[in-house]
Amino acid sequence: MNGQVRFSRGGLVALALCVLAAVGLTSTRSVAQGRVERGLAASADATIRIYNLSGSTSISGWDRDSVAVVAELEPGAGRFYMAGHEAIKLGVEPPTAGTTAGSARLEIRVPRGSVVWVKAADASIEVDGVEGGLDLYSVSGSVRVRGAPATVRAESMEGAIWIEARTPWLRAKTASGSIDLAGEVSDLAATSVSGTIRVVAARQARARIESVTGEVIVSGRPTRGGAWEIETHSGAVTLALAPDTDAEIDVHTFGGEVRSTLGRVLNRRTDDLAGSDWSIMAGAGGTSMTVRTFKAPVTIRPAR
Amino acid sequence: MRCEEVRGRLDEWVEGALGERQKEAVAAHLAGCDDCRAEARELEALLAAAADLPREIRPPRELWAGIDARLGDEPSPMVVPLAARRGPRRAGLPAWAMVAAALALVVVTAAVTTILTRNYDEAVALKLRRAGESAPPTAARDEDVPGADEARFLAASQELLAGLEAQDLSPETMEIVRRNLEVIDAAIAELQVALDRDPGNGELTRMLLATYQRKIDLLEQAARSGEG
Numbered sequence: 001m002n003g004q005v006r007f008s009r010g011g012l013v014a015l016a017l018c019v020l021a022a023v024g025l026t027s028t029r030s031v032a033q034g035r036v037e038r039g040l041a042a043s044a045d046a047t048i049r050i051y052n053l054s055g056s057t058s059i060s061g062w063d064r065d066s067v068a069v070v071a072e073l074e075p076g077a078g079r080f081y082m083a084g085h086e087a088i089k090l091g092v093e094p095p096t097a098g099t100t101a102g103s104a105r106l107e108i109r110v111p112r113g114s115v116v117w118v119k120a121a122d123a124s125i126e127v128d129g130v131e132g133g134l135d136l137y138s139v140s141g142s143v144r145v146r147g148a149p150a151t152v153r154a155e156s157m158e159g160a161i162w163i164e165a166r167t168p169w170l171r172a173k174t175a176s177g178s179i180d181l182a183g184e185v186s187d188l189a190a191t192s193v194s195g196t197i198r199v200v201a202a203r204q205a206r207a208r209i210e211s212v213t214g215e216v217i218v219s220g221r222p223t224r225g226g227a228w229e230i231e232t233h234s235g236a237v238t239l240a241l242a243p244d245t246d247a248e249i250d251v252h253t254f255g256g257e258v259r260s261t262l263g264r265v266l267n268r269r270t271d272d273l274a275g276s277d278w279s280i281m282a283g284a285g286g287t288s289m290t291v292r293t294f295k296a297p298v299t300i301r302p303a304r
Numbered sequence: 305m306r307c308e309e310v311r312g313r314l315d316e317w318v319e320g321a322l323g324e325r326q327k328e329a330v331a332a333h334l335a336g337c338d339d340c341r342a343e344a345r346e347l348e349a350l351l352a353a354a355a356d357l358p359r360e361i362r363p364p365r366e367l368w369a370g371i372d373a374r375l376g377d378e379p380s381p382m383v384v385p386l387a388a389r390r391g392p393r394r395a396g397l398p399a400w401a402m403v404a405a406a407l408a409l410v411v412v413t414a415a416v417t418t419i420l421t422r423n424y425d426e427a428v429a430l431k432l433r434r435a436g437e438s439a440p441p442t443a444a445r446d447e448d449v450p451g452a453d454e455a456r457f458l459a460a461s462q463e464l465l466a467g468l469e470a471q472d473l474s475p476e477t478m479e480i481v482r483r484n485l486e487v488i489d490a491a492i493a494e495l496q497v498a499l500d501r502d503p504g505n506g507e508l509t510r511m512l513l514a515t516y517q518r519k520i521d522l523l524e525q526a527a528r529s530g531e532g
Contacts, residue, residue: 121474121477121529122476139476139477139480139529140476155525157477157484157525157526173521175480175522176483191518193487193518210518212488212515213487213491231511231514233491233494234491252507254507254508273501273502273505274505274507275507292507292511294491294495294511
């Protein structure tokens with residue numbers, strides 16, 4: 001005996017099959033070329049950073065202490081990676097930094113209480129049922145959120161943002177993408193440069209909406225006691241509110257036309273240089289809504 | 305009395321502040337001197353126009369709230385009570401000359417504004433061209449200089465833009481940034497033209513600074529795309 005172990009050809013084949021079977025039994029499993037399924041134990045309130053430049057990233061919260069990912073990678077999309085426990089990083093590493101030749105579709109399940117951070121270039125981002133904080137950023141992809149997250153920060157330079165959520169704090173920002181917000185949001189701020197902003201008023205205690213040339217449309221019935229501030233440079237502002245809305249609405253515009261068919265006009269003043277000031281009382285008042293524009297038309301009317 | 309003496313007392317004459325003897329002397333001179341009489345009439349017209357001006361121009365509520373908060377209750381050591389500074393009255397320009405100068409300034413400003421805004425688009429285009437020219441990279445940090453806030457915003461946006469260019473972002477991202485900067489710069493130019501017409505308008509100033517803030521926000525948002 002010289003200490004060496006010798007295998008017969010049949011033994012080597014059997015060993016190879018055992019190795020393959022062991023790999024198949026682990027949580028990581030390559031099912032087919034370009035498709036990756038992977039699972040990882042995670043704390044219930046894990047912080048998860050997700051990075052996927054191109055394609056789509058869909059995240060949903062579930063009641064398990066683990067993260068599960070199905071990734072479908074086009075050729076040239078890059079390499080999938082995932083690591084961590086309390087702080088998890090996962091995503092697709094592009095072949096060259098910052099650019100990718102193919103897109104990746106990620107379907108990710110995370111513990112419901114996770115804090116989730118997502119970064120994308122043209123990939124869309126969709127989040128549903130996550131109750132921790134969300135920080136979502138895409139350059140030109142869309143961002144969609146549903147559920148009751150602790151906080152939401154959603155940004156896209158050119159993509160649309162669509163959020164229907166119950167959350168105490170929400171910030172949505174685009175350059176030319178549109179913003180659609182609905183749900184119960186205590187503290188809301190939406191900003192765009194040229195994108196349209198549509199907000200369904202509900203239980204907002206404070207709402208601030210700003211655009212440069214983007215149109216602003218507020219509909220619904222704002223809850224009494226709330227404070228709304230809307231400001232545009234030349235983006236038309238429409239308040240299409242429930243006919244039984246209780247609000248004091250103050251409008252100031254330097255060059256825009258004001259039209260109101262809701263409530264009573266209490267005061268109206270026009271000056272060539274200082275512009276127009278309108279005070280309108282809808283119902284019994286109680287919600288403060290202030291609209292300021294440089295030269296945009298302002299329309300206040302009952303919702304149809 | 306000679307013409308020079310009479311003209312030196314005209315402001316007191318129109319204000320009715322001369323003694324009886326001097327009043328009679330000036331009246332006698334004016335009765336026989338067409339030039340001095342014309343000057344007296346001009347002065348009376350100026351004072352009448354000045355009397356029609358509003359007694360005070362109050363800043364907008366929100367602007368005043370900011371100023372008021374900054375003032376605080378304690379008097380600033382930089383502020384010396386007027387009574388303490390007032391020394392013997394020095395001879396200077398008569399009151400009517402000051403009023404005339406102020407009104408002349410108003411007229412000149414209005415004329416310049418009229419010329420500037422005769423073609424509104426041209427004025428906005430001019431502002432845009434100026435905005436495109438390079439401003440000093442670091443603006444003077446002088447809280448008392450009007451426009452200091454604007455200069456700070458300009459410097460900050462130039463710094464951010466330079467940082468963005470150094471980040472080597474994708475051409476698609478830079479194109480989105482460029483398109484939106486054009487939108488914001490056009491808005492800034494329009495607000496500056498409006499402020500030229502109405503320089504004391506606090507609401508316009510606030511809107512201008514808010515639009516600069518939007519520019520900073522856009523550049524910061526674009527910078528995030530380059531972060532890992």
